[in-house]
Amino acid sequence: MSSAPNPAENRLTPADAQPLLEVRNLRVHFPTRQGLFGQQRGAIRAVDGVSFQVRPGETFGLVGESGCGKSTTARAILGLAPATGGEIWLDGQRIDGLSDRQMRPMRRVVQMVFQDPFSSLNPRMTVGRIIREPMKLFGLHRPEHRKLEVLRLMDLVGLNPRFLNRYPHEFSGGQRQRIGIARALAAEPRLIVCDEPVSALDVSIQAQVINLLMDLKDELGLAYVFIAHDLSVVRHISDRIGVMYLGRIVEQAPADALYRNPRHPYTQALLSAIPVPDPELESRRERIMLTGEIPSPETEYRGCPFASRCPVAEVRCLEVVPALEGDEHQAACLLVDEP
DSSP: OOOOOOGGGGSOOOTTSOOSEEEEEEEEEEEEEETTTTEEEEEEEEEEEEEEEEOTTOEEEEEOSTTSSHHHHHHHHTTSSOOSEEEEEETTEEOTTOOHHHHGGGGGTEEEEOSOTTTTSOTTSOHHHHHHHHHHHHTOSOHHHHHHHHHHHHHHTTOOGGGTTOOGGGSOHHHHHHHHHHHHHHTOOSEEEEESTTTTSOHHHHHHHHHHHHHHHHHHOOEEEEEESOHHHHTTTOSEEEEEETTEEEEEEEHHHHHHSOOSHHHHHHHHTSOOSOHHHHHHOOOOOOOSOOOOTTSOOSSOTTTTTOTTOOGGGGTOOOOOBOSSSEEOOTTTTOO
């Protein structure tokens, strides 16, 4: 029987420890074609040079507007979307470009919790079978012990073990997401990629699921890549946050530093949109309104892709592509260090 993971082995390590996940200049481009013979006429740059690290026991939040490339980044990490450039390293092994067969053992290290819990669960399987399936695929636990492990996981995520033989349609949205989390835990991973895991849930249920993920992180020593479009959602769960815009990370910092002192104009605009639970303060607070349309990911820009919507952009912003610079707190903006 496979032994349960030891939480002490996965605790947050010093800053100089080897990253559990390292994404280096990742690019995911989808060709666009036209004509009778489907000749390529360009490419949609869904992810265009993304780099970040996740250390054992750490939560890295990835936020941005819909269509910025967050989910494509997640799918590339799992090998579900082909990387067209860059590198992905998981637990010291490079995994981009691996075949499905080669990737299979790595999927024990990293699992995924999807945005829509209903569409990601097989409607013909009972809850018990859904959670037991990863154990069978990876050869975890003896067959006669798997039911007990399923019951333990259901209890761990807050599901009544008596629901073992029910089907997904018999559960609420929050309960289905707990089933998805239990299924991910069944593989005994060290990293879980959460792709907007609470965006389809009611606000009160969102808090419950986020608290559950935080408890599991502490109890099992898990690391997360937590993807969301709302900065207020990732505030309480993330150790570090990367802000994406048009396929690129424009700001990356420890969570406290990002909320206390956002450097990039796009991050400032996102934070200004978060309501303050005080009517008087909310009425006096200045909102940063972005005008114009989001540029097309098909277009390759000479300068900063945010320049056409930026309230403080200068002429040079249209000519120079800003690099993501800084130590702990990085920002891709030419004006970041100016008064």
